[in-house]
Amino acid sequence: MRVRIHRGTEEIGGSCVEVEAADGGRVVLDLGRPLDAGWGEPVALPAVSGLTEHDETLLGLLTSHPHLDHYGLAVELPVEVPIYLGSEAARLLDAAAFFSPVSGALRCAGHLVDRMPFELGPFTITPYLVDHSGFDAYSLLIEADGCRLFYTGDFRGHGRKAALFERLLREPPGDIDVLVMEGTHVRADGAHDEVVFETETTLEDRFVEVCERTAGAVVVFGSAQNLDRLVTVYRAAKRAERTCVVDLYGATVAAATRSTIPQPGFDALRVYVPNRQRVRVKESGQFDRVARIRDHRVFPEELAEAPERFLLHVPSSTAAELLRAGVLTARGLAVWSMWDGYLDEPAGVRLRDMLAAAEVDLVHLHTSGHASVADLQRLVTALAPKRVVPIHSEAGDRFTELFAGVDRQPDGVWWEAA
Ligand SMILES: [Zn+2]
Ligand SMILES: [Zn+2]
Structure with a gap:
């Protein structure tokens, strides 16, 4: 299994990760709009075969949650791609589209359900419902060719659904080869390293x-x-x-x-x-x-x-x-x-x-939608992955100071997951 992060290794938002199995089948995890793109400003799609012209090896787009920086570029794809999203997240986007010109409804081929594995070609995908400020948000376990990748999406451990985070720590999926982990609060100046967020x-x-x-x-x-x-x-x-x-x-x-x-x-x-x-x-x-x-x-x-x-x-x-x-x-x-x-x-x-x-x-009066550095560390300890790859962070270079087994990857380059 090999992986290419198109966007997100240098910034918060715009996340897009392409995963390819040995037989050539591929899935894409998130297709976000960069947060620094202005409203209405056109943004080029990442160079993923199957997004702009039909390619049957693209088996699906898995959108972790209904935040624009994760689904925004999926709204108007020129070709039909099977899109997967939580069912309540899909209903939320349908409802929001009338009021918010920047929101958009997604045509879903299927829905993500907490801890219900499903198959797409050679891939087995298991969604894990997580605590996040975005509703109906999931982390995704992607398995193929005996390799296991866990993509956190966006999450936190101090919201109304904090019990989900504690459950993940108690009952983590085992044998993780690669953890692709968000680091919104890993900042270049370390200003958030010790911050404990209000619940x-x-x-x-x-x-x-x-x-x-x-x-x-x-x-x-x-x-x-x-x-x-x-x-x-x-x-x-x-x-x-x-x-x-x-x-x-x-x-x-x-x-x-x-x-x-x-x-x-x-x-x-x-x-x-x-x-x-x-x-x-x-x-x-x-x-x-x-x-x-x-x-x-x-x-x-x-x-x-x-x-x-x-x-x-x-x-x-x-x-x-x-x-x-x-x-x-x-x-x-x-x-x-x-x-x-x-x-x-x-x-x-x-x-x-x-x-x-x-x-x-x-x-x-506000509290963050994203995990504290301490909670990121607890997740790395619980999952004990062979490698941790940073995403959704402005300071991926700092991951090595904070977590064991960090393998920094750049945008746009393929690397072997196992
Ligand atoms: Zn995000
Ligand atoms: Zn989010």
Whole structure:
């Protein structure tokens, strides 16, 4: 079995790994859009035979989870390639496509199911459901020709599904020849080496605290697709005796997934339809999208009348209309619940200026979607692979300082897995 990482050995995101068996059959693990590519900017497909013209030796594309930096280039392939993704991840992408021009639905040939092996030509593939900020995310065990490769995808050990990580450590697949491991928090300057990330559970406590000390609305700006965070915010709202308000996009995505995720119909959960989403519905003529949530809908007037009764989880693009409507006031609080680097980008700077002008405080409540260095080390110890190959890191060169058996490989070059 041989392997070629097309993208990801020098950067976080854009991951793409091609694996070839002795008989020439191949699978591709992830086909991500680089994070540094602008919206709408065309990105060339990696040089994998079968992506731009039919090649029957390409047996499948396995997408680990529904984050753009892992599936983004798979949305509009010029030829049909059998794509595999978790079933809930696929439903999430279907639901998101209407609202988010950068999201896209994938036509799936099959679905990844936790610890259910399946075969593609000479390959046996076993997905392992993992804890990550992306929903329905998997690590993948790829076996062929007596060789075993474990690709982590993106994962963490401190989220709402941390038990999955502990189970993997307790019951690791044995005899791993190569571990292709993400290293988002392996940084060139080592700044994250010792960092212990807050769990979603302690984050929930902090959301409760801010609700209790805020006299107005608490408005959380987050990602509609980070369902772990939605659970955290909803639970905090319940504890603080506030009604949780989500936008139509968030409500639609949540309703597309499993019934345990807070969604319309849940106690003390209401749906706000921001201007931009209302226009989108109107232009598309898909009024059933709004009709479906009619019983749970909340309008700005009701929010503005008693803002202290509400905790909102909405996109940051709603800030201006919430300020204008008197929902978010100087008595309220804005919470940034995503990576804080976005606040330094032009849209983030505009948001900060807008909130400052309205004298609304902004705090940052967030925890990483990726494993700490300590958890990466625990995984390497548990799997005890013959080799560790870095991916999804800006500092693959530093892996040798942190893990045993590191074999650094460059982008675009074939190497033997065993
Ligand atoms: Zn990623
Ligand atoms: Zn991810």
